[in-house]
Amino acid sequence: MTSSDKFLATARQVATDEARALDALAESFDHRFVAAAELILAATGRVIISGIGKSGHIGHKIAATLASTGTPAYFVHPAEASHGDLGMLSKGDVVLAISNSGEAPELANLLAFTRRFNIPLIGLSSKPESTLMTQADVQLQIPAMGEACGYGIVPSNSTTLTLAMGDALAIAIMKHRDFRPENFRDFHPGGKLGAQLSKVRDLMHGGDALPLVRQDTPMSEALIEISQKGFGVVGVTDDTGQILGIITDGDLRRHMDGLLQKQANEVMTKQPTTIAPDALAEEAVAIMNLHKITCLFAIDPSKGQRAEGLLHIHDCLRAGLG
Incomplete structure (x- = not known):
């Protein structure tokens, strides 16, 4: 097998693995997803997203998607939260904490803060018995499908599933609120998207x-x-x-x-x-x-x-x- 053949075979294997993982996620949605959506809809404040590493990168995107579809949201870095940014949280907010393992130590202070001040906590992880999930009021569990690298060390399936879970949550809430293209443009006035939605x-x-x-x-x-x-x-x-x-x-x-x-x-x-x-x-x-x-x-x-x-x-x- 040539180098070109190997590259293509790996690319197809990764795409196939992630597609299978998404199929498993689609089958896994249940009452917990509904509970998370209802918790966010009932919030009088904002949705605070937090995560470290690759989970943090995905968290940034989920926060941006929620904010652009009518749900006030922003990302708080867990390390910064421990050094003063916990002051951004207040009653009426909902926290969505992301950790594939559910054991990220950087989230500890954030979790403790939500428990102390009775701020609703949604956990997003593949480990139902983890610290994050046992502390959370609502558990959003993604399927434990390993990673596309085959060694379990390169976040790929897990990050794809986390991103898809965030998209599903944002769009479900958006549709419940009857958020339409004309509303969407209010948050996207610039660039190609803003032009396409111009009246x-x-x-x-x-x-x-x-x-x-x-x-x-x-x-x-x-x-x-x-x-x-x-x-x-x-x-x-x-x-x-x-x-x-x-x-x-x-x-x-x-x-x-x-x-x-x-x-x-x-x-x-x-x-x-x-x-x-x-x-x-x-x-x-x-x-x-x-x-x-x-x-x-x-x-x-x-x-x-x-x-x-x-x-x-x-x-x-x-x-x-x-």
Whole structure:
């Protein structure tokens, strides 16, 4: 067997071992998981995550996932907890302590503090008879599947299971709270994810920036509006401000003969494609790509056909979409 074959065989073995471990975890969920979720939901404070070594790394991620899905949470390093950070804990909080062996000495002071001040403790470990699990109010047990290295010394199966347990807990609580994409964006305003969850109203132009003319406006004036507002289009309204149509550069080319002698309603394209202000901006990009257009008026049908804003493809591109 060549070196390449050995590398690939090991990679497949590790992935297979971890997949089997996850299957075992899925079968193991029971009333203890429900109790942990209910304990967190009932908390009036925050979820404090703690762990040492690889468990600490996973704990950081679990805390971040909980916090980003509507459950206030943060990570406390157990060593720092023993040197003053225990003061971060207070009544109303819930502690989630992580240790695969359940015997990490660094957690001792944290566990004692929760017992002394009656702070609910959730233990996450593969050893049900360990100190952590016997002290905990609720025990989240992951299957003892060994490690993917075959020697039991490289955290792999155990860390994968711990991470999956944290994800399951966070998402179960998120769904119970009916936490939706629009809520998720509140905690992820930056980066690609924030852009994908942006709504049309977050990016659109409104107020005096809207390029609008009435249907009887001479095209000489409509052209000035197009030029001044800088979007390359103008919306055409009736006397009450309801959108009747849109004039684009394509409409201008089609009506070039005698253009300046016409009114806006003679040049416009009727019933233009629009979008709701609360729609995702990513949906707007898809619509613009489908119809090969560069702008969409934002209209809330429940409020009539009055334009609330205008979204240009460049606004979406600047936000990281497209």
